[in-house]
Amino acid sequence: MQITVKLFAYFRENRFKIEMWEIGEGTTVGEIVDKLNINREEVGVLMLNSRHTEFTVKPASDDVLAIFPVIGGG
Amino acid sequence: MADKIFRVNMTNLTTSVEAVPAAWAGHGGRGLTSTIVAAEVEPTCHPLGSKNKLVIAPGLLSGTMAANSGRLSIGAKSPLTGTIKEANAGGTAAQLLARAGCKALIIEGLPKEDKWYSLALTPEGVTIKEETELVGKGNFTVIETLAKRSDAKLGVLTIGQAGEMRMGSANISIKDPDGGLRSNGRGGLGAVMGSKKIKFITIDPKDGKVAIANPEKFKEANKVFAKALADHPVSQALGQYGTNVLVNIINESGGLPTKNFTSGQFAGHESISGETMHDTIKERGGKVKHNCHAGCVIQCSQVYNDANGKKLTSGFEYESIWAMGADCCVDNLDHIAMADKLMDDIGIDTIETSVAMGVAMEAGVLPFGDGLGVCRILQDEIAKGTGLGRIIGNGAGSVGRAYGITRVPVVKNQAIPAYDPRAIKGIGITYATSTQGADHTMGYTIATNILGVGGKVDPLTKVGQVELSRNLQIATAAIDSTGMCLFIAFAALDNAECLPALIDLINARFDLSLTGDDVVNLGKYILKTERTFNTAAGFTATDDRLPEFFYSEPLPPHNVTFDFTGEEIDTFWDF
Numbered sequence: 001m002q003i004t005v006k007l008f009a010y011f012r013e014n015r016f017k018i019e020m021w022e023i024g025e026g027t028t029v030g031e032i033v034d035k036l037n038i039n040r041e042e043v044g045v046l047m048l049n050s051r052h053t054e055f056t057v058k059p060a061s062d063d064v065l066a067i068f069p070v071i072g073g074g
Numbered sequence: 075m076a077d078k079i080f081r082v083n084m085t086n087l088t089t090s091v092e093a094v095p096a097a098w099a100g101h102g103g104r105g106l107t108s109t110i111v112a113a114e115v116e117p118t119c120h121p122l123g124s125k126n127k128l129v130i131a132p133g134l135l136s137g138t139m140a141a142n143s144g145r146l147s148i149g150a151k152s153p154l155t156g157t158i159k160e161a162n163a164g165g166t167a168a169q170l171l172a173r174a175g176c177k178a179l180i181i182e183g184l185p186k187e188d189k190w191y192s193l194a195l196t197p198e199g200v201t202i203k204e205e206t207e208l209v210g211k212g213n214f215t216v217i218e219t220l221a222k223r224s225d226a227k228l229g230v231l232t233i234g235q236a237g238e239m240r241m242g243s244a245n246i247s248i249k250d251p252d253g254g255l256r257s258n259g260r261g262g263l264g265a266v267m268g269s270k271k272i273k274f275i276t277i278d279p280k281d282g283k284v285a286i287a288n289p290e291k292f293k294e295a296n297k298v299f300a301k302a303l304a305d306h307p308v309s310q311a312l313g314q315y316g317t318n319v320l321v322n323i324i325n326e327s328g329g330l331p332t333k334n335f336t337s338g339q340f341a342g343h344e345s346i347s348g349e350t351m352h353d354t355i356k357e358r359g360g361k362v363k364h365n366c367h368a369g370c371v372i373q374c375s376q377v378y379n380d381a382n383g384k385k386l387t388s389g390f391e392y393e394s395i396w397a398m399g400a401d402c403c404v405d406n407l408d409h410i411a412m413a414d415k416l417m418d419d420i421g422i423d424t425i426e427t428s429v430a431m432g433v434a435m436e437a438g439v440l441p442f443g444d445g446l447g448v449c450r451i452l453q454d455e456i457a458k459g460t461g462l463g464r465i466i467g468n469g470a471g472s473v474g475r476a477y478g479i480t481r482v483p484v485v486k487n488q489a490i491p492a493y494d495p496r497a498i499k500g501i502g503i504t505y506a507t508s509t510q511g512a513d514h515t516m517g518y519t520i521a522t523n524i525l526g527v528g529g530k531v532d533p534l535t536k537v538g539q540v541e542l543s544r545n546l547q548i549a550t551a552a553i554d555s556t557g558m559c560l561f562i563a564f565a566a567l568d569n570a571e572c573l574p575a576l577i578d579l580i581n582a583r584f585d586l587s588l589t590g591d592d593v594v595n596l597g598k599y600i601l602k603t604e605r606t607f608n609t610a611a612g613f614t615a616t617d618d619r620l621p622e623f624f625y626s627e628p629l630p631p632h633n634v635t636f637d638f639t640g641e642e643i644d645t646f647w648d649f
Contacts, residue, residue: 050328072308073317
């Protein structure tokens, strides 16, 4: 099935901003992060369809996954 | 040298230097400005009349070597909100005032003659002079002219045309180390300075230094404190992308107020994002990192150049970029930067003015997305004080009233900043209950609602939001008293060594033995002092509410409303 993966801030360096990914049923958010060679400890925020999510969640077809490092501002 | 209270009476043009009353001795920054305003200003007075006072105070740690301690607090009764007000900003003035031995500068009264003045503060006291050359000029001309008049590295506080015209959005600008500007932005404090006919204030500490009671302990504590700040990943991201790193994440969360608060996502978010800004700054030879005051280890500021590699603006913040960008649907970062520079020069709050532009766009004054139109209105209407310029220059509420618009995002007449309270509910509690009108910095629940700093509280449910906002508002009031930048809070929320080190710094500076409980009690005292002032000024619990449309218009993409009852909001004050 297909999902959209979006990366932000320095996670984009040598990777991408947005890509369509083909993933197997039951793949977790954490496994997608691992596949991107992103250290899970550097991940600040994960959102699935604009809602906060966790490494253990399994995306469904056509979901949009957004991966952010630890960031802040104000 | 012992700290003193410097007092200026503009009615009879006299000045004095006084001992610090015992009740004020333990206060600094916001705690001190609010204590003095509450003690000396009649809550029902007209903010632009003779009874209001402008109170300027460095923080408890300003002027020391403590990292990130360069924030200056300015307080008064606000002409925008009618509440008590404190706004703080970086720049060099806080450090120089502290070194001059000034615990607070109190400016009272109104001049009898129609003349403009400047104030010059040194350790000996304040001198009042008539000013003619710079009247009617923008802030950058003030800074450049004063640099030519004196060789000394003076601190400068200045107002632009907006302050002279006593507009409700007028700010007070502080010179930064490179001759750029930082702004005590919110609540129209520039109008209070303008009402007292003071165009600018210079600060020369001469060879004054801040006394440290226990220098060794101070040094040790500062090492721990600075390391906690520098090591926190948020500090690192702030250095690289600036505060504007937030555009994409707030957009993704569905809480980025767009097109005058009718959507939570902006189609043009990528072109105004921190990532795009970072790449543009690098391509054009600007500065990705820049510190607004000496001793900052985060360096969230930056210098943004135009396409020809010439400096366009600095201190280009998320709030300004969101307001001019998403809220007004302008997706051209150069147009936003031009507007930012113009607003700095005119001396007008970027949040209030840009949200006012969004309301004006809804009213049909100019089309959504017209960045160059915004720049024209800033230059030709606001800076010149035309009728339209004054309507917009008096803020979002003023535009809404003038054009009969109901979707006016203000609380206590102050514009709501860059997070929609329907999709990020904790910040709605802060907007509603803040003692100073809508202001994200009063209790920045975004940290926990969105960024996962200091724990996690789901932004879309009501659970835990009141408590979150309360705890953050109490902590913020205390931090605002130290002279510390609020961005230390990210490290303080996550690193167990950070806050104790900050308390150690205060203890070493004054030979005290404060504990964490004392700091919490200080925060509570400040909030209650401010609220007592507001109550005496006529505010009630029904003023602690959001505008009607937040309760009735669902916000896409989550299609949510703000659904706290008044009773639920009022539990905020149960402490």
